[in-house]
Amino acid sequence: MSTVSLLFRISGAALALHLGSQAAAGQTPRYSLLIKGGHVLDARNGVDAVRDVAIADGKIAAVAPDIPAADAAVVVDARGLFVTPGLIDIHAHLFYGTEAHTDYSNGPRAVPPDSHSFRSGQTTMVDAGGAGWRNFLQFKEQTIDRSRTRVLAYLHIVGHGMKGGPVEQDLGDMDAKLTAQRATQFRDHIVGIKVAHYNGPEWDPVTRAVEAGTKANVPVMIDFGGNEPPQSLDALLNTHLRPGDIFTHMCAHVRGRTPIVNAQGQVEPFVLAARKRGVIFDVGHGGGSFLFRQAIPAAKQGFLPDVISTDLHGGSMNGGMKDILNVMSKFLHLGMSVQDVVKANTSRAAEVIKRPELGHLGVGAEADVAVLGLRKGEFGFLDSSGWRMPGTQKLECELTVKAGQVVWDLNGRSRPLWSEDKNR
Numbered sequence: 001m002s003t004v005s006l007l008f009r010i011s012g013a014a015l016a017l018h019l020g021s022q023a024a025a026g027q028t029p030r031y032s033l034l035i036k037g038g039h040v041l042d043a044r045n046g047v048d049a050v051r052d053v054a055i056a057d058g059k060i061a062a063v064a065p066d067i068p069a070a071d072a073a074v075v076v077d078a079r080g081l082f083v084t085p086g087l088i089d090i091h092a093h094l095f096y097g098t099e100a101h102t103d104y105s106n107g108p109r110a111v112p113p114d115s116h117s118f119r120s121g122q123t124t125m126v127d128a129g130g131a132g133w134r135n136f137l138q139f140k141e142q143t144i145d146r147s148r149t150r151v152l153a154y155l156h157i158v159g160h161g162m163k164g165g166p167v168e169q170d171l172g173d174m175d176a177k178l179t180a181q182r183a184t185q186f187r188d189h190i191v192g193i194k195v196a197h198y199n200g201p202e203w204d205p206v207t208r209a210v211e212a213g214t215k216a217n218v219p220v221m222i223d224f225g226g227n228e229p230p231q232s233l234d235a236l237l238n239t240h241l242r243p244g245d246i247f248t249h250m251c252a253h254v255r256g257r258t259p260i261v262n263a264q265g266q267v268e269p270f271v272l273a274a275r276k277r278g279v280i281f282d283v284g285h286g287g288g289s290f291l292f293r294q295a296i297p298a299a300k301q302g303f304l305p306d307v308i309s310t311d312l313h314g315g316s317m318n319g320g321m322k323d324i325l326n327v328m329s330k331f332l333h334l335g336m337s338v339q340d341v342v343k344a345n346t347s348r349a350a351e352v353i354k355r356p357e358l359g360h361l362g363v364g365a366e367a368d369v370a371v372l373g374l375r376k377g378e379f380g381f382l383d384s385s386g387w388r389m390p391g392t393q394k395l396e397c398e399l400t401v402k403a404g405q406v407v408w409d410l411n412g413r414s415r416p417l418w419s420e421d422k423n424r
């Protein structure tokens with residue numbers, strides 16, 4: 001820490017205390033929190049510059065070059081750091097529970113959102129199909145309503161959700177009408193329909209999910225493949241999916257699914273055509289869905305992800321995926337800028353889930369903010385085959401704010417310095 005930085009923090013802490021006494025005398029500071037001197041990245045509002053961000057009543061109150069520290073109850077020194085909208089992870093598995101043999105649907109392979117979100121700068125996470133129309137209410141009461149993280153959901157086209165094994169193969173439990181009704185009933189929480197893990201030759205799961213998505217006016221996210229021989233990826237991307245539907249696991253090469261980069265190392269022309277018609281390409285890293293041999297040639301040919309999601313679950317978090325910042329850092333090494341990876345998981349992610357009120361720092365928006373450091377050093381990044389890529393920079397979350405509240409503070413930047421003075 002530089003001397004200048006240290007002095008700033010001491011003065012910031014003293015200021016907080018001073019204003020605290022002013023508040024006791026009836027002079028409430030104008031802002032509850034001021035994040036000062038950081039490099040603000042807010043693609044939606046065209047901000048890519050050093051700015052101060054002021055928060056009041058849980059909302060963004062001002063973004064300007066020099067907001068007086070005296071106007072805020074708490075001042076955070078963000079010099080040398082990036083200040084971004086709270087990150088959005090559009091593919092995670094959050095319907096955790098203790099029911100045996102249920103995988104990602106009230107099962108132990110899913111994870112609690114708050115245990116992973118804020119420490120990685122995320123304020124919004126989307127569960128990718130843990131629940132179907134039959135058990136969405138349980139997911140809502142058990143997880144959504146009890147989390148500080150904003151938890152949204154894709155509803156699985158299978159009524160019982162992502163319970164694994166034969167449950168996910170049951171065409172008789174894929175009801176477009178009831179799925180659409182549930183999605184419409186809980187429009188505040190449900191942002192799409194999910195298809196996953198179906199390993200038959202039929203197109204029914206896809207067509208019914210698209211039918212449900214059309215009825216409820218939400219996109220479909222698809223985890224495609226599993227049949228041998230593989231169903232046509234061209235047909236999926238250019239015939240079945242609609243513009244705005246999401247193809248996740250874009251850098252995977254798994255049994256039963258054609259990869260996007262062919263044996264000649266070229267991004268398939270039909271994949272380029274699908275992007276042109278508006279299909280969304282999402283990373284969905286997971287435990288087995290990110291291969292350098294797919295991601296590197298795709299990036300070299302300029303085929304980069306729309307969204308960089310994690311496919312967070314109990315397996316991926318302890319493998320090569322780790323967390324959303326680690327996955328974003330991989331794409332820094334594949335040639336994306338910090339601006340690009342942040343945009344992918346903020347304003348672009350918000351567009352993809354059709355929640356444009358999220359993912360930006362415009363005045364009046366809910367104050368969901370991440371303060372990120374770009375660490376320099378020697379790092380290593382893994383793909384799903386276990387290959388290691390060395391790297392020299394890595395994103396790290398210093399501070400996360402959800403609805404104006406500090407919910408993660410790696411180095412105590414929002415807190416006053418400890419003092420021997422017992423009267424403090």
Ligand SMILES: [Zn+2]
Pocket residue numbers: 091092093128223286311
């Ligand atoms: Zn997944």
